[in-house]
Amino acid sequence: MVGVVEDYEQAKADNETYWTWRKSVGGQQPQLHPPVEPHPDWELFRAINPTALQAANSAAAEWFQGRVAFPALLETVLIYASTLPNDQEGAEKHWAAVCKQHGLHHTKQLSASQVINPTQGKGTANGKAIFAKPGNLSNFWLTEYLKWVGLRWAGFTRLIRDSKDRKIYVLAPNQLDWHDHRGIREEFRRLMVGSGGAIQLDVLAALRYTRAVLDYAAVTQSERLLTQIFGSHQGVNRLVYGLDSAYYKNLGQSAAVMNIARIGLPAWVQPRVRQDIQLYQNMIDEHIRIVRNLDEKRGEDYELLRLYRDFLSTNELTALLAFTDAYSGFVIQRDKLAPQFTVHHLEVIMSSIAPPLSKITQSRGFRNLAYAIRMATVEAHRRNLKRNQGRYDVSYEVRYGLGQELLRKSAYPNEFITALSEFIHDYNAENARMRERLERQGYSQPRGARSDVSIKDIDELLALMDEYRDPQMIASLLVAYGYASTFQRDETYTPDSDAEEVTEPVSSDGDDDNSPEAE
Known part of the structure; x- marks a missing residue:
């Protein structure tokens, strides 16, 4: 039945060929053309075969036999879908009459496959607590068929x-x-x-x-x-x-x-x-x-x-800040920086979910303090990476755990202010020592020197805390901006990492096809 039924084994072979090729070329695949493309519905084939194959075939067979009376079949669909909730009873009666008129085999109901009915697994669903032998639940065959069609056109599946x-x-x-x-x-x-x-x-x-x-x-x-x-x-x-x-x-x-x-x-x-x-x-x-x-x-x-x-x-803002709080400690725990958010993109997100926050994030004092946190953490770590050593005249201490410390203390305003003040003191003192050393060495404009936090910056942040009375939110925003990148794209994200790190999952079709794993 060419053009009606797909060849499962051929689709399986094409999928294996594609992933074998993809594994062999690695990150070059965007510039190369594969020998064969997987069938666009391959994952659906694999989901149906073999556990749901009988249910899918039965529904398709019911639809296929109706081709000899297609206008009446279409009328059955329209009766079914013309009201909400669907008129299943009316559609069943109409289809029964059509089958009798055209001499078709009449199947009233089919077992409800759990692939397309996740809430209707094997068992019993009764309104009253009565004894019944557990078994498969059933649905009108047209309902089941339309669900299979819907899975193809509006669904997506992956192992x-x-x-x-x-x-x-x-x-x-x-x-x-x-x-x-x-x-x-x-x-x-x-x-x-x-x-x-x-x-x-x-x-x-x-x-x-x-x-x-x-x-x-x-x-x-x-x-x-x-x-x-x-x-x-x-x-x-x-x-x-x-x-x-x-x-x-x-x-x-x-x-x-x-x-x-x-x-x-x-x-x-x-x-x-x-x-x-x-x-x-x-x-x-x-x-x-x-x-x-x-x-x-x-x-x-x-x-x-x-x-x-x-x-x-x-x-919600709280959910975003919960992620950025946790992610701040993840960014610099490796021998290279993890991908970062950019400050501009964070501003776009926050302005859409909490517009009043723009007064905080656009404050000069807030941005200068976020800059100080960034220069003492992710930027200091980035400069210390092997590939960046020697590119800058200045190298500063990396303040590991700074973000986590500020977030811990933010539950208590006085402790947060104390922790932030200690950081500013140490940050400005390190800047002063570095400037003095560079002046002795004759550097007039050292590459990589950083700016101090000013009294005005501190005053602006304290005014924001007095106005919003939410030190935890302000601390989370400071850490989110401090651990974000000011570059449009993170400098540490190398071209090699543009290649999609994906895996062709293991087959579940019952005959282990040893599907290869990609890059």
Whole structure:
């Protein structure tokens, strides 16, 4: 049945060939053309085969036999979908009459496959506590068929990295046009290559779907789409509420649903004019670099990913600051700097979720203190890296743990002021010693010297604390800005790290295909 049924074994072979090639070329794949592309629906094939194969085939067979009476079949669909809730009873009666008239086999209900019915696993669901033998739940065959079709056109599935557990995502549309959806869907599938950890996949799916919306809007210049996402506090959420997800734990012959949730899209993506699209594309790329750099198998990284996912789903300042607080201690714990947020991009996010904060973040005193924290931590660490040694005339002490100390003391205003004052004293004293030494050595304009914190800077910060009466928030903002980068792109992010660090997950189709792992 060429053109009707796909060849599973051929799709499997093409997928293996692609990932073998990708592993062999490493980071060069953007400049090279693969010998073969994986089938765009390969992951769906693998999710269906073999555990859900019978259920999918049964639903498809019911639909396929209706081709001889397609107008009546279409009428059944319209009866079913013409009301909300759906008129399932009316559709069943109409289809029964059609089958009788055309001599078709009439199957009233099919077993509800858990792949597309995560809340309807094997068991019993009754309104009263009565005895019943546990068994599969059933649904009207048309309902099951439309769910399989919906999984293909509005769903996305991936295996969890280094396991046979699976995540399935389904769009929750708000005001999304079907034509735009198809274009965005193709771009999203292109961006979501490879796999990741369970939480990491949630975050990447939300970020990359948003990136796909922006990419599609930039290419098509669709006035209808641009009108929907521009000039709204909802941003891309005006098109899609988010992604509903189900986590399936592999149990060998079957899978059990462990979690059902909704992942929100970044509500801070709020373009106002066409030029804003490029800004938000860069911002999302920055967030993706940070998320990709976290390894979910490590406890600290796991907690960071969890905090970031909370921020995506809630769009609240407290959730963002919880992540930036924790991430500040992560940035300089390695022999190289981890990817950083940029100050400008942080300002855009904070102005969209908490506009009154601009008075704090635009204060000259606040920015100078954030500069001092940055120069004593991430910037001092960056200069001490082997590849940067000798590039600067000045090298300062790295204040490891400064951000964590300020955050700990921020619960008590007096202790926070004391800790901040001690830091300013040590910072300015080190600057003075360095200037004196450089003057003796004859350096008139040393490369890499840093500015002092002034009395006016301190006064401005204290005035902000008196006005807002929230030292913990101000401390979190200081640390977030202090550990962010002022460069448009983090200097430490080398071109080699542009290559996507992805993994083609292990097969779950029952015949271990030894799928290769990518870069």
